[in-house]
Amino acid sequence: MTASHPSGAVIIPAHNEAGVISRTLEALREVIGWGTVDVVVACNGCMDGTEAIASRYRGVLVLHVPEASKTAALNAADQATHRWPRLYLDADIEVSAPALRAVFVALEGETLLAARPAFRYDTQGASAWVRAYYRARSRIPGNSEGLWGAGAYALSFSGHQRLGTFPALTGDDYYVDRLFSAHEKAVLPTEPVVVRTPRTCSALLSVLRRTYRGNAEQDRVSGGASTAGTARQLLASVRGPLSVFDAVVYIAFAGVGRRRPLLGRKAVTAWERDDSSR
Numbered sequence: 001m002t003a004s005h006p007s008g009a010v011i012i013p014a015h016n017e018a019g020v021i022s023r024t025l026e027a028l029r030e031v032i033g034w035g036t037v038d039v040v041v042a043c044n045g046c047m048d049g050t051e052a053i054a055s056r057y058r059g060v061l062v063l064h065v066p067e068a069s070k071t072a073a074l075n076a077a078d079q080a081t082h083r084w085p086r087l088y089l090d091a092d093i094e095v096s097a098p099a100l101r102a103v104f105v106a107l108e109g110e111t112l113l114a115a116r117p118a119f120r121y122d123t124q125g126a127s128a129w130v131r132a133y134y135r136a137r138s139r140i141p142g143n144s145e146g147l148w149g150a151g152a153y154a155l156s157f158s159g160h161q162r163l164g165t166f167p168a169l170t171g172d173d174y175y176v177d178r179l180f181s182a183h184e185k186a187v188l189p190t191e192p193v194v195v196r197t198p199r200t201c202s203a204l205l206s207v208l209r210r211t212y213r214g215n216a217e218q219d220r221v222s223g224g225a226s227t228a229g230t231a232r233q234l235l236a237s238v239r240g241p242l243s244v245f246d247a248v249v250y251i252a253f254a255g256v257g258r259r260r261p262l263l264g265r266k267a268v269t270a271w272e273r274d275d276s277s278r
Contacts, residue, residue, distance in 0.1 A: 005034040006104035008154075009083040010095075012041045013073035017091040018048040025057050027094035032059040037100075038081040041091075042073035050091075074166045086160065088172070090151035092196065099190035103154045106188055113159030114180050117190040119150035126199045129249055133204065134197050136250035139237035142230060147185060148173035152193050159184075170214030178218075201253075208257030216258075 010028060014021055021041065031037050040061045041054040045068025054062045063080060065073050074088065085107040089095060099117040106115050121138060123131045137143055147153040153173055155163065162179050169175055177185070198204040234247050 005036045007036045007083050008104040009038040009081040009086045011077040012089050012091050013070045014043050014050050014091040016048045018050045020092040021050050021053050030097040038083050040077040040080050042077040044073035071166050071168045084157040085154050087154040093151035093193050095193050096191050102190045107156040114155050114185040116147050116150050116153040118192040119195050120192040122194050122196045129201050130204050132246045132249040133253050136246035140233045147177035212258045
């Protein structure tokens with residue numbers, strides 16, 4: 001850390017993100033100007049202009065990873081920088097300089113091994129059903145207490161030693177979150193990063209199917225998180241007719257989203273993600 005700026009790295013895995021990568025990198029211009037933070041964009045399996053767009057930004061290291069794999073991109077980027085701590089940032093998420101500073105400073109000591117900035121949902125343009133789902137989700141405390149769900153989390157050097165390399169699993173943030181006990185990780189009260197939600201029901205279901213599939217895969221290995229606990233928190237959040245409606249919508253989406261990963265055995269080859277907000 002210099003007298004005014006912390007040291008670290010921002011790692012951005014990107015697969016066909018030409019529509020959003022400029023927005024993400026523009027938000028990092030001040031950070032890049034510090035000269036103390038490596039920004040690495042790991043373009044994996046890109047068939048659009050992501051790599052060319054990212055290469056226009058002075059101070060950004062752009063990697064070409066042939067395989068369309070977030071895991072491969074994360075591990076390749078880890079090998080390309082020697083700075084710590086490291087923020088792992090989804091290509092469609094913007095983080096401000098003050099938020100990044102707060103995260104890196106928090107991880108400079110030995111108390112915390114992992115941390116993330118606060119986040120908020122942007123549901124502008126989303127259908128009424130999608131907005132209801134995210135209103136309910138926002139009222140569940142457990143959904144805002146982990147490292148997952150914000151599209152941004154950071155590890156100290158010691159935290160990354162516990163991780164080692166990223167395994168070939170869907171849901172890297174869910175996996176990383178479970179490596180640390182409550183006192184070793186923190187959600188910091190920073191300026192929030194903005195998570196743009198899906199706009200349509202079908203786009204939301206694609207996201208949920210991918211999420212639940214990845215969670216189910218990991219839960220079979222290490223024991224699952226309690227859906228009963230989530231249900232209790234959801235019911236406890238009900239305060240009136242609108243919140244009842246929101247809770248019913250949340251349960252319906254969650255039920256449909258879980259059906260495929262829990263019952264389906266056919267391998268999924270297509271990457272399911274939300275393109276409606278990109």
